[in-house]
Amino acid sequence: MRCGGRAARPAWTGCWWGEDVVKPAPFRYLRPTSLDEALDALATLGDEAKPIAGGQSLVPMLNFRLARPGVLIDLGRIPALTGVHRTDGSLRIGAMTRQRVLELDQDIADRLPVLRAALRHVGHVQIRTRGTIGGSLAHADAAAELPALALALDATVEVASVAGTRTVAAADLFLGPWTTCLAPDELLTRVDVPLAWQRAAIVELARRHGDFALAGVVGARRPATTDDAGIRLVGFGVGWTPVRLTEAEAALAAGGSAEVVADAAAAGIDPIDDIHADAAWRRDGLRALVTRIADQLGVAA
C-alpha cells in the first residue's frame, strides 16, 4: 500500500517513512519447537537470521527497516526457554519468560522485590505481556531497566550455540549501544540472578510513565567480603551501556554522605547528549537519583 498515492489508505496507517507505509522487508519465518532446532538454524543461516522473542523492540526495527534479516527464528515455541527455577541462592529464569509473568510472580516479588519494581518501569502492561527478559538483555538498550538490574545484581547469562554453552557475566555482556558479546549463531538461553542482596532499589527519571529512562540508577547492598564491599550502583540512560558507578560505590562503602556519593557518581560518567536530554541534565538527574538510592539502601551517612 502507498501513502498519499492511488491506493486507499485506512485511517489507522501512518506515512512515516518517505512515500512507503512502514512495513518490514520480506523475510522467511521459522518456528522451531526445540532449542537444538533453533541453534541448528542459526548455525546454518548465520548473519542472515535473527531470533525473535517478544518482538517489542525487533518488530519496530523491522518496520522501520533498521533491521532486515532474511529469516526470523521465532523462539516462542521452545518450552526449554521458558520458566523460573528457584533455589535458595538464585533465580534461574528462562530467556523467553515474559516480563509480565515475572512481574506477577508473588514469590519473586517476596524474594527479589527490585525485579518487580524494575519491570513496572518497562513500557506498559501490553509490552511486558509480550516482552521477555532474554529479549531485553539481548537488545541491550542503554536506557533499559533489566540490563542495568542484571549488572547491579551480578547476574550471569547462559549462552548456547551448536558448539555448546558458556556462561557470561552481565559485566561482560554489554559492549556498546544495542550491542552484546553474543555471536550471530548464539542464543541467550537463561538468566541467573543471585539472591544474596539484602536490599536493592531502582529509581529513574522519564518524561511519562512507561517511557525509556532519561536517567536511572539501580542500587544494591549485601554483606561485605574481604575483596568486595558489597555495594553496587549502576546508572542507565546516562551512557552507551549500563554503567557501574564505581567511584560512588567506593564513597558509599567508606561511609560518605549522600552528597559526596552523588557527586562521585556524577563525576564518574560521560553522559550522552541527545534530543531527549542534554549531558548536563542527565548528570544533574543522576546526582539527584543517587542521593535517593543511597537513602533507600540505608548506607549513606
Ligand SMILES: Cc1cc2nc3c(=O)[nH]c(=O)nc-3n(C[C@H](O)[C@H](O)[C@H](O)COP(=O)(O)OP(=O)(O)OC[C@H]3O[C@@H](n4cnc5c(N)ncnc54)[C@H](O)[C@@H]3O)c2cc1C
Ligand atoms: C512503546 C514501547 C516502550 C518500551 N519501553 C521500554 C522501557 O521503558 N524500558 C525497557 O527496558 N524496554 C522498553 N521497551 C522494550 C521492551 O522491553 C522489549 O520487550 C525488550 O526491549 C525486548 O524484548 P523482546 O522479548 O520483545 O525482544 P525482541 O524485540 O523480540 O528482540 C530484541 C532483540 O534481541 C534479540 N533476541 C531476543 N531474544 C534473544 C535471545 N534469547 N537470544 C539472543 N538474541 C535474542 C533479537 O534478535 C533482537 O535483536 C519498550 C517497547 C515499546 C514498544
